[in-house]
Amino acid sequence: MRTKQRRHQTIRQKTDVRRRVLWIVAFLCVWMLAIVGRLAWLQVARHEHYTDRAALNQQKEVKTIASRGAIVDSQERELAVSAIADSVYVDLKQLKEEADRKRAAETLSPLLGFNQSELMKKLTGNSSFLWLKRKLDPTASQAVNEAVAKNKLHGVAVQKETQRFYPNNSLAAHLIGYVDAYDKGLAGVEQKYNDLLSGKPGEVQFDKDASGRPYNRHEIPAMDGAQVVLTIDAVLQHKVEVLLDEAVRMTHAKGAGAIVYDPKTGAILALANVPTFNPNERPGSADDNARANRAISWPYEPGSIFKMVTYAAAFEEGLFKPDDMINCGGGQITIGKRVIRDTHAYGVLSVEDAFAKSSNGGAIRVAMKLGKEKFHDYITRFGFGRKTGIELPGESRGIVNPLEDWRIDSIGSVAIGQEVSITLLQAVAAVGAIANRGVWVKPHVIKKVVTQDGRALYEPKIETRQVVSEQTAQMMTRLMERVVTHGTARHAINLTGYTVAGKTGTPQKVENGRMSHTKYMPSFAGFVPATDPRLAIIVMIDEPQGRHQGGSVAAPVFNLIAEAALGDYAVPPDDKSFRDALAALSKKYESQAADEESQEGNSPANAPIEIKPAAPSGNRSSGDQVEITARSDKKSNNKPAPSGASVSENLSPLTRNPKAAPSKPPPQNSSPNDSAPVFMMPDFSGRGVRAVTQACAQMNLVISLHGSGLAVRQFPPPGAKVRAGETCKVEFQ
Numbered sequence: 001m002r003t004k005q006r007r008h009q010t011i012r013q014k015t016d017v018r019r020r021v022l023w024i025v026a027f028l029c030v031w032m033l034a035i036v037g038r039l040a041w042l043q044v045a046r047h048e049h050y051t052d053r054a055a056l057n058q059q060k061e062v063k064t065i066a067s068r069g070a071i072v073d074s075q076e077r078e079l080a081v082s083a084i085a086d087s088v089y090v091d092l093k094q095l096k097e098e099a100d101r102k103r104a105a106e107t108l109s110p111l112l113g114f115n116q117s118e119l120m121k122k123l124t125g126n127s128s129f130l131w132l133k134r135k136l137d138p139t140a141s142q143a144v145n146e147a148v149a150k151n152k153l154h155g156v157a158v159q160k161e162t163q164r165f166y167p168n169n170s171l172a173a174h175l176i177g178y179v180d181a182y183d184k185g186l187a188g189v190e191q192k193y194n195d196l197l198s199g200k201p202g203e204v205q206f207d208k209d210a211s212g213r214p215y216n217r218h219e220i221p222a223m224d225g226a227q228v229v230l231t232i233d234a235v236l237q238h239k240v241e242v243l244l245d246e247a248v249r250m251t252h253a254k255g256a257g258a259i260v261y262d263p264k265t266g267a268i269l270a271l272a273n274v275p276t277f278n279p280n281e282r283p284g285s286a287d288d289n290a291r292a293n294r295a296i297s298w299p300y301e302p303g304s305i306f307k308m309v310t311y312a313a314a315f316e317e318g319l320f321k322p323d324d325m326i327n328c329g330g331g332q333i334t335i336g337k338r339v340i341r342d343t344h345a346y347g348v349l350s351v352e353d354a355f356a357k358s359s360n361g362g363a364i365r366v367a368m369k370l371g372k373e374k375f376h377d378y379i380t381r382f383g384f385g386r387k388t389g390i391e392l393p394g395e396s397r398g399i400v401n402p403l404e405d406w407r408i409d410s411i412g413s414v415a416i417g418q419e420v421s422i423t424l425l426q427a428v429a430a431v432g433a434i435a436n437r438g439v440w441v442k443p444h445v446i447k448k449v450v451t452q453d454g455r456a457l458y459e460p461k462i463e464t465r466q467v468v469s470e471q472t473a474q475m476m477t478r479l480m481e482r483v484v485t486h487g488t489a490r491h492a493i494n495l496t497g498y499t500v501a502g503k504t505g506t507p508q509k510v511e512n513g514r515m516s517h518t519k520y521m522p523s524f525a526g527f528v529p530a531t532d533p534r535l536a537i538i539v540m541i542d543e544p545q546g547r548h549q550g551g552s553v554a555a556p557v558f559n560l561i562a563e564a565a566l567g568d569y570a571v572p573p574d575d576k577s578f579r580d581a582l583a584a585l586s587k588k589y590e591s592q593a594a595d596e597e598s599q600e601g602n603s604p605a606n607a608p609i610e611i612k613p614a615a616p617s618g619n620r621s622s623g624d625q626v627e628i629t630a631r632s633d634k635k636s637n638n639k640p641a642p643s644g645a646s647v648s649e650n651l652s653p654l655t656r657n658p659k660a661a662p663s664k665p666p667p668q669n670s671s672p673n674d675s676a677p678v679f680m681m682p683d684f685s686g687r688g689v690r691a692v693t694q695a696c697a698q699m700n701l702v703i704s705l706h707g708s709g710l711a712v713r714q715f716p717p718p719g720a721k722v723r724a725g726e727t728c729k730v731e732f733q
Helices: 002-045 047-058 098-112 116-122 138-151 188-192 194-198 234-251 285-291 303-316 351-356 360-370 372-381 410-415 424-435 470-485 550-568 576-600 689-698
Strands: 059-064 078-090 130-136 156-165 202-208 214-220 227-230 255-261 268-274 325-327 332-335 338-341 348-350 439-441 446-450 456-458 464-466 501-505 508-511 514-520 523-528 535-542 609-611 628-630 678-680 702-707 711-715 721-723 727-732
Touching (some): 002 047, 098 138, 116 130, 130 138, 130 156, 138 156, 188 194, 234 255, 234 268, 234 550, 268 550, 303 351, 303 360, 303 372, 303 410, 303 424, 303 470, 303 550, 325 351, 325 360, 332 360, 332 410, 338 410, 351 360, 351 470, 372 410, 424 439, 424 501, 424 523, 470 501, 501 550, 523 550, 535 550, 689 702
Parallel strands (some): 702 727
Antiparallel strands (some): 059 202, 078 130, 078 156, 202 214, 227 446, 255 268, 255 535, 325 348, 332 338, 446 456, 501 523, 508 514, 523 535, 609 702, 678 721, 711 727
């Protein structure tokens, strides 16, 4: 029995030992599998994670700044550039102690423009990165760097950033736009092309040894932003802005807008708004209206300039010809139950005269014969009711109601530019279509976008569509010329040597759904030269005080802008009588110069040309002649006038001083005397022969022209005081 018990005990003990061994083996196997699994997890699944963590200890990365690309005009004059500036930040985890923070506030507050208590409020919390002041000027930056080093302000550091700078301040501000504190575009071209302008930041990597010393540098260079080249000309843009600002000042208007457009290419040569703003200054809530690009984003009821669409549609449909007669209603016209009154109470007129005199009744009669379906079709053909697609943010499509929303009398309202809202950009593009033989060209403000190495990223393609036939465009040009010669703009347009076509508008502003009887938005849209249009221009004045007609307020500004643009682009005169007179003068001058050279040995270049002021081109009939004569100055007793301090040009009905202009030109053979009016000599630099001769003719000066091209030298100098009858010598190259 005992032997049997002893045997069972031995077997039990062996079984327990085997069980323990199995448990130990199982535990060891599980442990080994866990180790292998963990190693596999670390070496395979988490390899990149731990490699990156190791790299943080072994490598150091420093970001390098990409400079924002420049914005330039068509001649690549800088309009927006970027410079490197220092910004100050603090790591509050390093600047832990209250005493250290107080010392930092005391040291930096006068350098950063804070008071000490204000800066101490900033230095609270546990942030690892906190901006103190961004984009310091160089003097402040140097002072901060010296103060941080001298006072051992741990956690305070300077970081390089780019700062946007607009060297011409408000010039073309609505086109260029502006950026925020992080150099992100918020308006204009800055916003539209932000991604291309921004570029890509670079990176410098260092490997570090166990002591933290860098070695094995590897750099990924920053890619600077692309350069955006605009179609505008900065010189012309400046002139347009000055003229608009002066017009607003003189008329006490609320604002104004103007666009100069190339009807053949669609390029915007100038686009200006008043009021404007300085993009170098951070925007505030008070100047929201000043920052709005109203030329493309603020639709308004156009009034009579919209009659261009009404008449063009009727001509295209073959319903009328310029010489046809039309009953303008004698002051009122009835549509359904509505009576539309016309301030121009005309009876029967030719279609041409009804347009030139801006008869509302005439336009309504034309539209009613056309019919609302066809009329609506032509409105959309000319681009109204949809965006032009210009490369600027915030463009409005305007308001053109669908046909189902037209009332029975809507056709009468739309015919005279009511119940429809358009932008200045849409209007000038429509005028350009008439100027361009009936072909509408998509407006664009970008000439090209290029990388820093000159590679083109974007160049606009000219997009066109035929809206009316060339024959219709010619008939409309004839009507628009008559507006200038015999119609509502006959007293405002004075471009000697050039034919002009245009249309006035005097729309009433809409307030609370009703037409205002005291607030107007006079406008003038047209193109020059009328025979071969190079420039389409529109001008709108918002709420002028006193005179409010398009012909007396907006047209004179158009005249000044056109004069400046024609001179800047050296557009030759197209008026036949003017060209014939110049040709006759040239022959007479050459003959006289040859005689003088043979008789006296004088150079023909020394004989001055005397030009007498002619009647304004808008008032000349085809039979009028421009009076131009040549004479020798050998017996002239003119003396140089003393120089003055300022330059002034009084050339237009809008800006001319009536007391300064002589009522009659002095006799051509008389010498200047003390009673003759005194003028300040303008600066003729860079201006063409036509502009110089016209300016001198209006001041009744004898002109001595030498060479051709653009003016490079003159006597008397700019700013000198001159009297009517004195000689002005100008050299051209």
